[in-house]
Amino acid sequence: MKTPLTKLQAKIFDSSESAKSIVKGWKSNDKKIVFTNGCFDILHQGHVVYLAKAASLGDKLIVGLNTDASVKRLKGENRPLNGERERAIILAALGFVDLVVFFEDDTPYELIKELKPNILTKGADYNPKNIVGYDIVMENGGSVETIALEEGFSTTNIIEKIRKTL
Template sequence: MLKDKIKQRAELVPLCRTWRSEKRVIGFTSGAFDLLHAGHVEYLEKARQQCDILIVGLNSDASVRRYKGKNRPVIPEHERIKIVAALASVDYVYGFNERRNRKNIEQLKPDIYIKAGDYTVDQLTSQEFVTAYGGKAVLIPIESDTSTSKIIEKIRADKTGSFQSVQFENQIHFLRHESKSKPAVFVDRDGTINMDTEYLHEPEKFQLLPGVLPGLKKMQDMGFRLIIVTNQAGIGLGYFTKEDFYRVNRRMFQLLAEQNIQIDKIYFCPHSIAENCNCRKPKTGLIEQAQRDLNIDMAHSFMIGDTTIDLQTGKNAGLKTVLVETGKGGKDGKYPVHADFIAKNLLFAADWILALERETKEK
């Protein structure tokens, strides 16, 4: 019966002692298993082949939110646990609130700790606890290209359409609208997202920097709006046109779309310094416009860039700031300002934001 496979962790502790005395190999794995798909099923089938009894720890709704962001899980815990229990490969399943598996390992003491093989055994935070009592860790290679995030993005794409944009004035507007207040990550473009080529206006010269795709994807999955704010003085100086700028952006959209990354809006200043406009960073005109357009939760938003101009913009707007060491790496020396965090690239910036969000939610 399904209900016989769903347990509390405390119930499984004495059962594990009994199975060990009977020399039965106990396997343990864990995960959110949100929107169960073929990749999950294949993984659990292979995990079951490693042991006599497979126990699955299911992350609670609260722990999934701490890791994946406030929009996850899609399927609530009480439903996810029944779905996992229905699989023939799973012998027992229980829910747990901790983010890490240390407590699970210490209490159950499985013979085999099983995880998906998208990292190395040395990176497993619970590896030392497993080996301490004589257990071992096993990684199962990921073969399926399916993921919950990809399923969610496909649903969004089907609902909102393609990456079509409408361009006018100094904004690029996407044909998608969300009225609910959400935090945003404001990101500079040149030197932060792409190689900093002076007065970039040729699409073929656009090159994404390392860490950009996984970094933006991680921030998107956390529930942040992704907004680009960029100074483009080359337009005002006559070095290139707005149409050139749009063509470069279209190349960027193509590359981001390959990873299902959607930019909510691009705001840009086409003016030179001499024009003394209110939209050129570090003035906050672009960010203020974004706040009006998109109902941004500014208190939980961030500014990421490679110059002190970007940092000063964030400070002026009351945002937390991240300096990336790509591009100019903060060596432009325009403003005596310090970032809240310095990151190697956008991926490291996303990791810090994620850690900060978890810390805030756990308080």
């Protein structure tokens, strides 16, 4: 019998190579694949609402997750606060997240190239044409969508609030 943790871990993949067969199966069953990515260091309401909206755009949601090394390069030496496995388990626990795939690079470009999602999403603070992977998704007949962000929610704000209380 699978434990709840085993079920969550089954949604987590270390690379595009390990996830490709699952995505291929979904595509063969005409499932619309949505892809988004991020660090998701401290999961908050803004993240959850964003991911739920992303999931509603298709049949399966893949979250590309920056590895710890990638987060450090992007956010600084003191980040991430939560390790990649912990962040992945939390994301996998969301019922509308179907797959979590790690990527080591600063951007998920190679991951998007391998998985070829139908829909690519990022927050509305991005210009769609500047979203990493735009060219790949558009060349494959897909779409790139931006999603309105929840006002007042950010990991940086949470960290600052904690610092002020110490």
